[in-house]
Amino acid sequence: MRSVKYSWLGLIVLSGAVVGWLAYLITTRGSLPVPVLHLSSLATMGAVVVFTLVLGLRVRRWRNGKRDRELNPVLAARTLVLAQACTYAGALIIGWHAGLLVDQLALLAYRPGGAVLWQVLAMMGAGLVMVIAGLVVERSCKLPPEEPDALKDPKEEGPETAGEGEYA
Secondary structure (H helix, E strand, C coil): CCCCCHHHHHHHHHHHHHHHHHHHHHHHHCCCCCCCCCCCHHHHHHHHHHHHHHHHHHHHHHHCCCCCCCCCHHHHHHHHHHHHHHHHHHHHHHHHHHHHHHHHHHHHHCCCCCHHHHHHHHHHHHHHHHHHHHHHHHHHCCCCCCCHHHHCCHHHCCCCCCCCCCCC
């Protein structure tokens, strides 16, 4: 499975910002409220982040050598997919609300300390937490590179290097 590409994350943030800005323009022309996520969604986003981190910690603990039980490979793969989904969803949330932020900053002179501005900033911060948690868990799901000495065949070694690395 491929890891998350930062260029894709940037593209998602940029396209989300454009679509969010266009949605803001359409809704304000129709005298509709700003299409921002409600603050209650912070609880859901927090639950997703905690769940992702708990599963990632379980995989990381197994990877680092605490192997009292066998790790289910399907669980590890699902943890990786969840981490990547968390990263992409966080990037989309950041982008959408960045598009809304553009016009909210322009309105700051007319209504200082608007509630919508703080709501947009809170959602962008929560999206950033989702991206960071997803990237951390994705990194914890990767296996460390194998030692190069373990890959060599002892029959191919010469007499001067035979037996190196076998002693504790």
